[in-house]
Amino acid sequence: MEDLLVVPLDRANVDTDAIIPKQFMKSVKRTGFGVNLFDEWRYLDHGEPGQDVSSRQPNPDFPLNQARFAGARILLTRDNFGCGSSREHAAWALSDFGIRALIAPSFADIFYGNCFKNGLLPIRLDERVVQDLFDLVARPSGLRLEIDLEAQTIRPVGGDALPFGIEPERKRRLLKGLDDVALTLGQADLIREYERVRRAREPWLFN
Structure with missing residues (x-):
């Protein structure tokens, strides 16, 4: 079972306009949005569609720009992630960036459904468990998790398995x-x- 690096986003009520700002919603192809994921937080300058991001100023304090989280495939965040508009582009941007799973105490309903439609696994865990994971991420060694969708568990490498719930049909669709x-x-x-x-x-x- 593959272990995946976790990147933290320690914010509650992250809305879909923050995940993918409206000016980048120029396509319905599902690809090409990853470079502008969390654009207003990842960069210090204002971005426009089609702009070469290599010429922009990355925000060194934003986790996705930090070397220790390079290649992360799991996003750890707080309550009500994905609130705001119903834009499916938010799920497209996360997937295109390389995120495969999200962990939070709760997700906005429409965003939660859009994740499954695009092969993302949103995992809801108790706030205390999420806080424990944030504490582990803060360690110099960071945090890697093994996700077993069939068994419905996540396991910190070297730690105990943590169960999570998922609707049977959504689980079947992801597995297949x-x-x-x-x-x-x-x-x-x-x-x-x-x-x-x-x-x-x-x-x-x-x-």
């Missing part, structure tokens, strides 16, 4: 790599039969 399109295509035979019957019953709709 299914999104909404894949689920629809899985019903292709039924859809074709429905269209055949409807065409025979109501032919005027197809003229």
Whole structure:
């Protein structure tokens, strides 16, 4: 089981405009948003779509810019992450950056659902457990976690397993790599039969 590096974002009520600011929502391709994830916090200057980020001023105090968190795949944060607008671009930006799982005491409902639609695993844990994880991240050695989706546990390397809950259907979809399109295509035979019957019953709709 792979162990993944954790990066902390010690803020509550992080809204989707902070995750991916509105000026970067110029595409529906799901890719290309990672460079502008948390743009207003990651950079000291104002960013615009298409701008070469190598010419910008990174904020050295922001965790995602710090060398010790380079390559992190798990984001540890606080209550109500993903609040605000329903933009699915927030999940796209996190995924495109390389984040595979998020841990928080709670998530905004629409954002929570958007995570599963895009292959992200949002893990809800008790506030006391989340605080313990923040304490571990603060150590010089940082924190790496093993995630076992099948068993529904996370385990700090060398530590005890911590259980988490997840809805059975959402768990199945993540384990099998299914999104909404894949689920629809899985019903292709039924859809074709429905269209055949409807065409025979109501032919005027197809003229």
